[in-house]
Amino acid sequence: MSEQTHRCDVVVLGGGPGGYTAAFRAADLGLTVALVERDPQLGGVCLNVGCIPSKALLHTAKLITDAEDAPESGITFGAPTIDLDQVRSHTTSVVGTLTKGLAGLAKARKVEVLTGLGTFTGPNTLRVYGSDEVTVEFVHAIVAVGSEPIMLPGLPDDPRIMDSTGPSPWRTSRSACSSSAAASSDWRWPPCTTRSARGSRLSRCWTSS
16 A cells, blocks of 8 residues: 655545535635545435435436326326336436546546545644545645434334435345345335326335235
8 A cells, every 4th residue: 555645725525515516616716626535436425325316216206107197198108117227227327427527527627536534634634545545735624524324213223214325226136125124024115106297196106015
């Protein structure tokens, strides 16, 4: 493992929406910037496992309700066939496109992206622990590490209870989810639902008992 030293005007700790926005703005103002992110891709929870994947899935689900409402316009579709592997592949593709876009924006602004876990070691120094250990010497620091979910007291250890960074249907195979839930005898796959464009009706996408 090699050791390096990087000097900059601003170091931003956290590559989520708050962090990369701050880094890009600082670079636009003419400052040299280092952006530290522990995950391989920029974007944080929102882009990689939270908001964007959820919106991609909701869009896919809405296609079903749009097809159900189409007869009102004189167009009738048959019953949908859902390929879960393709749904996951599409969602992964959406996330990949956006993360690559962020990497391109960082490169265009000459923002130095450092992958690893950042720890402050002094008033103006930060250590990044990754494939290489990097010491960052900076003038200003912006901390944008986001938050972490916690388990509420009293909740059981149940595979149906998930947080924003845990296993999600778009990343986990159905068989794997079923295996992990085997300990819960009354576990059932919940229906996938989405609100119609008119905002009143919830439509079921699929269920399995």
